[in-house]
Amino acid sequence: MDDPEYRAGIIDLLGALAVGELTAFQRLAADAELAPTRADQAALAGMAVAEFHHFEQIRDRLTELGVALDDAMTPFHEPYVAFHANTAPSNWLEGLVKAYVGDQIATDFYREIAATVDDDTRALVNDVLAEAGHADFVVDRVRAAIDEDPSVAGRLALWGRRLVGEALAQAQRVAADRDALTAIIVGAPGRPGMDLAELGQVLSRLTENHAQRMAKLGLSS
Template structure:
């Protein structure tokens, strides 16, 4: 009920300069995430052990690029280039990916399923506080491109074949969640306009500290559920 009240109240703020800047930041962060996902899935496809796996990942990469194009087109409608909107997020994304570079095919699958999904959950939470058109676009580009079932199937099969990989991947998953949550908090704190979308501003309500705490609790709970689905301890 609270999230719905926030959404209803922001419908009349789409022309507010601060709100518009926050939406551009939101779309910029999302767009860079989709572009990065495309690039990494394409690279992972080259490491896939079978041609069928390569083809599956290539298809997922193409879907992520289509998501990027949707955001790029919306930014163009707002009169903003991808460099202008996404540029501010390049460094935090680069830091995150440098700290979480997978060393194996399986680590890459876990990262795309577990690590990236924390960011997906975070932006879905923010979408509860934006206008209807922006929310619809966010939810559209956050839709699973088929990677979840693919990752779960391949990781579970690998564990069944060699149970010793489960421990290493569980440690990897815990590392991913720590880095991903830190990145989400850092991005929100460093961008005032994006922060205003989350916590609101004069005349436009947002989430209070208690609700923000619940948001990050839900991110952690969802992470644990995904780890369990992979057959890994969180």
């Protein structure tokens, strides 16, 4: 990484991911206490452990780059705090939908950015963003709850819309506030990035992926 601007962008990317993975671990561990059964508690605890292992991978890579973990993570702490403060689930089902829908919007966003980086960084990003067992578990529990009480669907659909709005707002905030991260996305001389049309397509894909996930849950988007 001879280009200082590119290096700063990669550090930003890894710092943002580190905050996301650590926060996901903490939240899933806390949400496990809301689970109605011991089996559900164990399932969420397992997901939390997977998220922490992902965090460790990023931490180790930052160490290899000679970057202090706190220095990389601190710029992204406030946006994540704001997102989670604005989307605190009030019950077990809202927590499940948030873990599946809300977090995956951020996952999609960072995967899109990873498409423009070097092979090693892309491989790490794709690895830590790999499915940690959320999907099948969440879909099964949410659909079962809707079958038992169809009125649940309307409330969770509204919740899902709130999640996507907050997640996209925070993603845009991060991109706008961090010039080095933005430089990775749009590129630089000798290092092509995305043009405006491609950026528009990214936002469209994020929205489409959200709609597909909501549909899998049996919810309208």
